[in-house]
Amino acid sequence: MVSLPVIDIAPLAGDDPLACRQAADQLGVAAREVGFFYITNHGVSSDLIARAYGAAEEFFALPDEIKWRYYIGKSANHRGYVPFTDKGAYDDEDHRSYEAFDLAFELPRDDPDYLAGNLLLGPNVWPESTHFRETISTYYQAISGVGFRLCSALELHLGLARGEMTSLMRKPIAQLRLLHYLHSPSSFVNQSVNMGAHTDYECLTLLHQRQKGLQILDSANNWTDVPVMPENYIVNIGDIMEAWSNGAFRATPHRVLNLAPERFSMPYFVAPDYHTLVKPFESLISPENPPRYESFLAGMHLERMLRRDFSYLRERKNDSLFPVPGSDLADFRNPFENRINALKS
Numbered sequence: 263m264v265s266l267p268v269i270d271i272a273p274l275a276g277d278d279p280l281a282c283r284q285a286a287d288q289l290g291v292a293a294r295e296v297g298f299f300y301i302t303n304h305g306v307s308s309d310l311i312a313r314a315y316g317a318a319e320e321f322f323a324l325p326d327e328i329k330w331r332y333y334i335g336k337s338a339n340h341r342g343y344v345p346f347t348d349k350g351a352y353d354d355e356d357h358r359s360y361e362a363f364d365l366a367f368e369l370p371r372d373d374p375d376y377l378a379g380n381l382l383l384g385p386n387v388w389p390e391s392t393h394f395r396e397t398i399s400t401y402y403q404a405i406s407g408v409g410f411r412l413c414s415a416l417e418l419h420l421g422l423a424r425g426e427m428t429s430l431m432r433k434p435i436a437q438l439r440l441l442h443y444l445h446s447p448s449s450f451v452n453q454s455v456n457m458g459a460h461t462d463y464e465c466l467t468l469l470h471q472r473q474k475g476l477q478i479l480d481s482a483n484n485w486t487d488v489p490v491m492p493e494n495y496i497v498n499i500g501d502i503m504e505a506w507s508n509g510a511f512r513a514t515p516h517r518v519l520n521l522a523p524e525r526f527s528m529p530y531f532v533a534p535d536y537h538t539l540v541k542p543f544e545s546l547i548s549p550e551n552p553p554r555y556e557s558f559l560a561g562m563h564l565e566r567m568l569r570r571d572f573s574y575l576r577e578r579k580n581d582s583l584f585p586v587p588g589s590d591l592a593d594f595r596n597p598f599e600n601r602i603n604a605l606k607s
């Protein structure tokens with residue numbers, strides 16, 4: 263087990279600038295050193311978290327024919343139910359066995375990006391259950407507020423102008439996933455992989471987990487368990503934040519093992535707007551520290567990676583606004599995953 267820092271973020275919502283600065287620097291140091299840490303006193307009530315899990319559990323317990331009504335493959339903008347049968351292109355997923363419900367920032371049906379056929383933006387898909395929508399929307403609001411505060415704090419730590427990062431998050435491609443893993447009956451090896459090794463593609467991930475199974479790749483390239491601490495969120499750095507910070511912060515690879523008979527988790531991915539051109543922030547570049555990342559469009563990066571993750575998207579090759587690298591993605595490697603790639607070769 264690793265011992266990850268636990269950072270009290272109450273000061274970020276308070277009115278003591280010094281305490282706020284200290285908390286921001288603790289976050290920044292953790293982001294530089296490990297790329298994975300816990301936050302405590304985050305302000306999301308344990309009751310809301312429990313209700314969100316309740317809504318997820320109730321949904322996943324529905325008969326397949328009902329869940330399939332909300333099948334993500336029917337959605338034009340990547341929302342809805344992801345069945346056990348959808349498969350990512352991961353060679354380490356030896357026992358993939360999970361289902362999910364994916365949603366994101368809610369936009370109206372007449373949103374111009376949605377109308378233009380954007381693969382990520384638009385309205386959510388909601389199951390008919392009366393309280394699912396209410397509970398999950400409330401949870402989305404709460405967790406996105408925490409994400410915004412963390413990004414403001416990282417702006418402070420990095421010495422950026424106020425809003426340099428957060429003003430890029432007005433209509434964000436920020437997803438919330440409700441995940442339900444089942445222990446695959448065919449797996450007897452206790453290190454068998456359910457969700458394959460990856461970095462997250464966005465800025466930050468705020469993950470709640472209630473059961474063991476998550477592992478991170480530590481700096482010595484060992485897979486280490488992330489202890490369950492239900493009162494805290496686990497935060498990790500994603501690809502976009504790594505590029506923004508010019509490599510000061512690290513997107514840490516992680517994966518999920520096949521352990522518990524059943525496991526629920528809820529990652530929320532803090533992200534910028536689709537059309538954001540991601541490149542290292544100007545003030546973090548100098549002659550001694552030249553840009554280490556080429557600029558890329560946030561929406562394009564997410565689309566490419568989701569194509570690797572979802573078979574339904576790989577089948578819909580022609581919808582993309584962007585060229586899809588490699589016809590079957592078998593040889594496509596995310597440049598942020600050098601450490602995982604190094605393990606393989």
Ligand SMILES: O=C(O)CCC(=O)C(=O)O
Pocket residue numbers: 439441457462469471476516517518527528529
């Ligand atoms: O379920 C978990 O603990 C992690 C999920 C995850 O890494 C992801 O969805 O990106």
Ligand SMILES: [Fe+2]
Pocket residue numbers: 460461462467516
């Ligand atoms: Fe992840």
